[in-house]
Amino acid sequence: MINEELKKLFEELKSEGASRKEMEELIPVLNKLSAIKKHERPYLLKRKFLEEKTPEIKKSLFFPKWFFAPAIAFSLFLFVGVISASYASQKSLPGDLLYPVKRLTEDARILVDPNFKNEKIVRRSEEIKKLTEEKEEKPKFINKAIDDFRKESEDSRNHDAKKVQESLKNLEDAKQNVLGEEKKQIERVIEKTENSQDNRELESQDSNRNEDEKNK
């Protein structure tokens, strides 16, 4: 108890009839009581209460209940949208709105499965076939599809022979559906692909012969 407070207390006690001697005798009692104040709970204990016992205060302050709702809804919407678009795009043809999505998913799939490269030339040939089967004439898109096939099959020596044969069959079917310049283009592509395949076979035979000679 500080002097000012003690003075005030003594005035109060005096007014209640306490003598000076009596008041002096009370000082040790007051000191004993006042010494209790030194016992304070550790600061960390108090912080722990504020952090753990009042989580609803913190939660309501920093994370309102609806805080993540728009983000979750948007992510869900985006996820469903991407899955649906990529699924729906698999049957699209050049010129369709979702066709670029189909090509993107193919590129992504090749990163995971390099053998899917063989499937790509079959898909391009099927697209040419389907475009030529459609009643509505789409010469621009047929030309684009032929170009795409040409690019994909340029490296046909590295493709699976069965898949190349399947593609050639599709192209032969497509050839029957068109006339004029488109037919000529398809014929040229077939010829080029076949030559490429023949070269591959010849190279393979040469390589086998060389190995046999080496073994001898």
Next chain:
Amino acid sequence: MLEHDRISLIRFTEEFETVYIRYSDKIYRYLYFQTKDPYLSEDITAEVFLKAWKKWETFKKDYIQALLFKIARNTLVDHWRKNNKKKESSLETKIEEGAEPFYDEDFIGKMQSDENVKDVNNALQLLPKNLKEVAILRFIEDMSAKEAGEILNISEGNVRVLQYRALIKLKEIFKK
């Protein structure tokens, strides 16, 4: 949540934290000398401040100390009343109920082994309830007679009479 509400909540939280750091020891010590149980005192201190938080917006901040002590008194009365009906819930029961207790054993150990605390505690237990409360509020927690009167619902004059009697009694007890 509106920006205005958010700012208010931040302000209230800061105020609450400051008040807790400043007054929780006073409340704890008051409860400790009433209950003689350091664990129960910690539990009731936590309850007092959680009750205070719920009414924080309506609290008059000028009388915060008196209001907290009033809540502490009422909570303690409720506790005794409930205890008369059923057995006191043990620490184990509290853990089972999921109310994880948090105590500082070092602090409790130091306080309980302090000879002065023991003397004062024993002496206070020998005083009548009204004298004991006045002695704690006036001489341990250094409250004014007016503030102690507000908490105990008695006049300032009554506090002066009681504090004198309490000191005389304590002096006699300590002499023995």
